[in-house]
Amino acid sequence: MKLCDPSVPSVTTTLATSSPKSVYEAVIGLEVHVQIKTQSKMFTRVAAGYGHEPNTLTDPVVLALPGALPVMNKAALDAIIKAGLLLGCEIAPVCKWDRKNYFYPDSPKNYQISQYDQPICVGGAVEIELPGSARNVMGEHKKIPLTRIHLEEDVGKLNHGATDSLVDYNRAGTPLMEIVSDPAMHSAEEAYAYLSSIRATMIYGGISDCDMEKGQLRCDANISIRPVGATHLGTKVELKNLNSISFVRDGIDHEIKRQIAVVERGGTLVQETRDYDGQTGTSQSLRSKEMAHDYRYFPDPDLMPVKVDAEWKARLQAECPELPFAKQRRFVERYQLPYSLTSVLVWDRALADYFEEAATLAGPGKAQAVGNWIVNDLLRELAAAHLTLATSKIRPAHIAALVQLVDAGTVLTHAAKEIFIEMAATGDLPDVIADRKGLKAAPTDPNELETWCRDSIATGAKAVAEFKSGKDSAINALKGPVMKAAKGKANPKLVDETLRRLLAAM
Amino acid sequence: MPSALHFRTIADLAAALDAKQLTSVELTQAVIARTQAVEPRIHAFNSFDASDALAQAAASDARRAAGQARGALDGIPIGLKDVIAVTGQPLTASSKMLQNFVSPYDATVTTKLKQAGAVLWGRLNCDEFAMGSSTENSAFGPTGNPWDTTRVPGGSSGGSSAALAAGEAIATLGSDTGGSIRQPAALCGVVGLKPSYGLVSRYGLIAFASSLDQIGPFARTVEDAAIVLGAIAGHDERDSTSFKTEIPDYRAALTTHRGPWKLGIPKEYFADGLDPEIAASVEQAIAFYKAQGCEIREVSLPHTAYCLDTYYVIATAEASSNLGRYDGIRYGHRSTAAKDAVDLYAQSRAEGFGPEVKRRIILGTYVLSSGYYDAYYLRAQKVRTLIRQDFLHAFRDVDALLTPTSPVPAFKLGEKADPLSLYLCDIYTIGVNLAGLPAISVPCGFTKSGLPIGAQLIGQPFQESNLLAIAHAYEQAHEWSGKYPAL
Amino acid sequence: MSSAPQLDIDHIAKLARLALTPAEKATFAQQLGEVLHHIEQLSKVDVTGVEPTAHASPVFNVWQADVAQPGLSVADALRNAPAQRDHMIAVPKVVE
Ligand SMILES: [Mg+2]
């Protein structure tokens, strides 16, 4: 029997804003499964992969044929230790493998090799950022503590037909990390931010591509409510199949509202597992899972324990990249970038690296201009042309050279925009394009320029007075007549310098 | 040496093959003929493929003719217990569950035997999923003991011991989880070696209890056992529990490793329940070693009384999980009576497994179930530590231990109906598996009624060379290996 | 483990996915009762401070490098399948 509950509408607002009179607080813990990006599977060397013809990635171990035995994948161990180091976990000096026994058609051995009481990573935390008051305003940062991260193997995939189910074991045995948070989140927004942060961290570390559509990142949530101020935990509901990042937010929000509705009706919550349907925004109880599980965990006698020494840890520590929030703090400090730029730049490691390369090439004081070109122009261009940073003809050196040309006054802003489009098409350097298309500001006779400047100062008494009284921007009003006299081709930097020299001498 | 080819040893046949006095095809034909003649009375095989064996033999002869013979096993027919995978051949574990299963891959020992040029010959009967001590638990019917076909050949590798004793193979492989090589070897009057845990790869061996299972040879002589062990031992990347160790020339060690040795006699192994004729034979073996100048010491293995319980907890727990994969989904017996997907498991497994397997799955599931894990499984693992320590402690003073292999000689088919009395057949062999030690059963006489008796020598971890040499010294001075059942 | 074990055979059979007949349940319950009674002996052993043995000769870090190797062909993977369709294993419809 299915317990559909369509009476509860799907909502995307948070608990606090949607139930202002509510006296309840939600307590949320997430179990996140991340597929580790390896060549071969967790316990055998047949290839791991996605999108292959059914049952083409199997071998005796994957199919659990009689007599097959597991052997660990070293790269998967490296990956989880790295993940643990990135999230500040303690790496257990010794950990072991356990069998989790249960019967299901997607589980070839009818036990999953996992880690029960000795996970490889213990503790740690995920830094999250909640939405700020506006898009360009930094939000509140929090650390969500982790319980553990352990390593296990993925199961196969069931395809449900009209009268039967079909099993494809290609995914079975893929290395899988399970990241378990403490029950320390209180809103769907926090859960969403938590998942986003994990996703970025894993991609940064090269641990997983975290493509939710490919099932590389999967999320189950344990949700309960309690009166604000209470310290006990309420009846926990496990919400399964939150298989897109927006479903996580919607599903949790929906569940919190459902629980409050039940309690406010005078009903009682039951501990259960519910399946969230992101398409309809409803959830239903998974009755079959209500039967209490007895997984009969015991140490897997086919596998030897893992010992992690300081040297191994240090080697992986050295490979750990700077994480997005740390990078963001550094970009603000080192390049004086505004939040609006860093919040775009740091979430994509390639983009952040691209920025740093361009900013370094452009030289001191030009980072913000570089950032603006990347965030405003380059990203738009990539989206429009369906390109990536890697396939674009515009390299960091192009951006740096363009910024330098503008900064030196050699090209004017509108000319620079034209050069940018031409760079994208040809991959030529901006200097070459500017020459070819005659887009450089014309060389000006200094005497002639000085005459135009004196004329402008003579006729712009109001602006001169304002400037003299301390309003620096008043100088711009004096530039117009000079540019007009120069037919728009004067070097703006030279105009600025000349005006300032003359004004200073007054 | 007997003139009948099918009763000769590997060492002897290899010499004849090398001397071109014999071809592998002739030898294989003789073994096939013998098998066809006696198999109706013995039923050691679940299946065999004569034309496939002859093709392997012909390939061996061609290699030898081209001067590319691969050693002592090239061209020798060797039977495999039906729990060891061979590509394209049935693999049933003597279970209805796997009645129609054909392996798409080779076990590592299979690969190694193929590389050594052996003629892989037949799938040998055993207790279902290697669970038993009499081979009566086979879904395909029991095997008879060649010395008295109304009696059991022991088990679980009873097909392997019976086939060898009856001349249906020149050597065989079995697997030993609690005595399943040594006890049937004793009951059938052949040599049976259980190697140190980790010496022989388990990859491709149908798992019963993963932390206890080992593959080992049955052979007519200790020398033959040394030859086969040399071919199948060695580290395997595909078995995480496989040990990284140099494999010495075990055959050469028979003569290079010389006594006198210090032998320990565990007093707990000569207590109540031991058949007096077996006790007397083992006493004579002790006397032999003493006469050879060996130092004989009584030793104590104080936790012996707990071996059986420890074993049944650990073995059934591991088995309950290992046998989870037999569900009728990807392979194996699938019930047509199931009403839904969940029921499919329960019905297929109920129809596919025999009673002893079901009993052990139930017991193993129980001892791992919520609330019982600490009291049973965890406690048994701790007692296992004490049992292992007992042995290692004894080995500070002695090179090997000498004990009976089985408390009783071959018993009548159907005689031991209740599980517990059958479990007690393994009391002298189980401790060795719990401690991961190598042990060998060598023939050491006959009862007055003409049933074989076996003595067990237990060695130090990975000291198979020493163990084989000690056994060889006894064997060379006795005629047991020269006797064959009249069939 | 001090009192005689109570083996709930229905529950255990369900966990083990074994459809036992009433006769099997009765026989197994009685036989395993005896075996479990025997196993009760283990409670007499003093295991204070004793480490459990999971492997007879324990070693650590037994692994392979992450290099993909060929597996089974689809034909070999499915050759023993009781039922198949579209290169997949067919089972009665699974209701979650
Ligand atoms: Mg979980």
Ligand SMILES: [Zn+2]
């Ligand atoms: Zn998991």
